[in-house]
Amino acid sequence: MTxxxxxxxxxxxxxxxxxxxxxxxxxxxxxxxxxxxEARGGEPITSGAVTVKKVQTALEAAGVEFLPENGGGAGVRLRKQAPA
Known part of the structure; x- marks a missing residue:
């Protein structure tokens, strides 16, 4: 997901x-x-693919998961933590 x-x-x-x-x-x-x-709001980000990937990778390392569009738009959530 991107x-x-x-x-x-x-x-x-x-x-x-x-x-x-x-x-x-x-x-x-x-x-x-x-x-x-961020100023793009609900519009597609126009930055280059390499730049977008760098930003996505940094946020994924912080525990964010990017969700696919499912008719309601793209989404995010925190990665589920394994039970202790």
């Missing part, structure tokens, strides 16, 4: 409880790039 829209990125950050600066640092892209990606 990061596709700006609102999905914003929701992923909220679930992971991280700010734009954290995502930028962990993904190796600029804060302005993160801002621009």
């Amino acid at each position: 990061l596709t829209i700006g609102n999905q990125l914003k929701a992923a950050r909220a679930l992971a409880e991280v700010d734009q600066k954290w995502v930028a640092e962990k993904s190796g892209v600029s804060v302005n790039t993160i801002r621009n990606m």
